[in-house]
Amino acid sequence: MQSNYQLIWFRQDLRIHDHAALWHATQTGPTIALVILSPEQWQKHDDAPIKIEFYLRQLQHLKQALAALNIPLITVSVPHWQDIPEFFKNLSQHLHFQYVYANIELGVNELKRDHDTQALLNRHKKDLILLNDRTLFPVASIRNQSNLPYQVFGSFKKTCYQRLQHGLPQCYPSPETQPQISCDFSSLQETDIEALQQHYTAKLPQPYIENWKIGEAYALHLLDQFMDEKLINYKNERDLPAQAGTSQLSAYMNIGIISIRQCIQALFRQQQGDFIIQSEGQQTWLDELLWREFYQHILFDFPKVSKHLPFKSTTQNIGWRNDPIGLEKWQQGQTGIPIVDAGMRQLLATGWMHNRVRMICAMFLSKNLLIDWRKGEQWFMQHLIDGDLAANNGGWQWCASTGTDAVPYFRIFNPVSQSQKFDPQGDYIRKWLPELAGLDDKSIHEPYAKNAVKSLNYPAPIVDLKTSRVRAIETFKAYLH
Template sequence: MNELKRDKTVQQALNQQNKELFLFHDRTIFPLRSIRNQSQQPYQVFGAFKKACYSKLDISGLPQCYPIPGKQTANPESDSNIKSLGLEDIEAFFDSSVSKEQQDLWPTGEDYALEQLDLFIEDHLSHYKSERDFSNVKGTSQLSPYLNLGILSIRQCLQALFRAEHGNFHLANEGQQTWLDELLWREFYQHILFDFPKVSKHYPFKQNMQNIKWENNQAHLLAWQTGQTGIPIIDAGMRQLQKTGWMHNRVRMITAMFLCKNLLIDWRIGEQWFMQHLIDGDLAANNGGWQWCASTGTDAVPYFRIFNPIAQSKKFDPNGDYIRQWVHELAHLDNKMIHEPYSIKTPLQLNYPKPIVDLKETRIKAIETYKNI
């Protein structure tokens, strides 16, 4: 759906009935079509896009939050109908498959979202750069669900980020710059989605990548979806997703690349699975992230760069705490064995599957598959 076109159509229809609808597009920091290169073309590489955004913020300053709308005057034509609806009546319009347990993990409301934003800025921002990739600590803001749903504004995030600088665009520390860069990655993918709408229609950004010969092994896909691959960090991430509706960003990259490269399963299948389960599922960011991991998108990693999930696990969950939290079958193993429980010569007797693929062999196969496009 083209939301901009939809909103404009609604606005025109209301105007014909002498009713005003004011539109405030707050999904992005900068208006769509406003970030262009010297040839007035959209950027296709994040580094250049970020540089242009930095320049714009430096020259024009931070965008201000929109004013809080005043109370709307009652509409006599529909006021009686609205007042007759109770909260239960309104909830009946929505069919949520999310469990009560999962809902409780994500309290709603702008006040709560703003509290979490302030808490992150005050207590976590200074060491955000050094902690954000570690899955075993709360090093990220976890504000993405509130941003995605519009409970929190990207403008509010920017204003909070530069509050200590009195709203001036001045980068004071690495944590501040790193979080700004992450917000700009989100911005970049929003602009890509608008300027290159083909990515919203199941096409790769790089056209030649349409010819990859995917295997799409259904048994492997099911193992990945249910966290039964025999690769602990992969299974921990997929189980966290199922249980909470959220997954640590570093683990999202590890699980996504494993699906695309080691299992040679079409990235669009993984993209759809994430969108079905992520509470912060954002079409632009999710699509951009999956295409990055599959080496089909903008700024994609070279096809021959393939994360080794065991190495990633040892680096970003060194003591195995994240794995223990989500893969209970391995909780009793020591800090070394938990990353690769079947690596020793004498096999352990575990209620846990052995790896469904050999990481070295599938890496070689993936490189050959991409090379032969």
């Protein structure tokens, strides 16, 4: 068997265009692709079945795209990440390779996995080459004047703007078709991707599959559609859950069907790639992308957020309530607060929830119910198709006032006011709470105000919003002062 192949180790980056590790590998020499599936590790990380199913469907699509480039794809299962270094040791007995290329992943477990893999490969005179791909700027490259990581988004954003003014990050060229490789991988016990995917598909209602199409071409179509049709009104419509005003790209970015560089390049396409902001929609979406960037950098610079710890250590001992009944009612969308219940039922029905409603639901759990934010963070991860540790943790810690640059503990969303402001006609609520569909636009936000709950077969509120707000403020105040 020919020696000195390059391995491209795909992880959360299932595409062939604008792919840092793939491009560098193919520039070095004949390349073989590798995917390591770890179902037990997915379970440890609370990855949602819909997210896994989406990943496996895209993986089959990637296999076809690589085959067109004469790049064979090896797919194997290694139950736990701690066993991956040993897998590479065994792999080297079946396949002669010199370099393993991969895009860096930023969680503490992912970094340890790669550190241990690199150490083993180095002992065998091989190397793991990690490249920046998930973020616009390499981790540890955005620093304040004291050469420390930013902890406030506004300052982080300002520095990012300055970097972007010197030039937008460029997309990598697509790899060229390489000469055909003739290899026998039968000794590697490859995993049947389609069979594994069908295992997860069987757990999901059919609408899940229909709502989430796969493929780079489709993701780029969504991006172009957003730029052409939605960006102009994005600032005003992004917070309206009844409107399809967001990009719907989060699931595609999360497993790398589309890259952050492709998004930035599309955002400034009309300016021929120059960093010139010409609309409110353009600036608002850029800032949303930079919030994503911020939380990715936080994940790397402050590993404790990967370990179920609050960013603010002063909030570690907050007296969270033990309320399993309240937690279950929140999980199932039975709290008696329509906007909260609509969001939670949307999550259960589709594997996705509008971002504004995520904030409302998270703050209701962590403040009004005073239930530990980590229980909500876990529930979201177990059900979201776009579940991402950095963004999910960052969002939950923001709402719970435990995170970096988080909302002050005394600033608590009133979910009824939020509902009235962002879903004024109640269209979003009617869609997900059909039992309230017959109410007028005013009553639908708080049907219990007119004692209509019994006839509507809708639960009364499980908590009083005013008294629970006071309770949350007093609890935080007692632990922080």
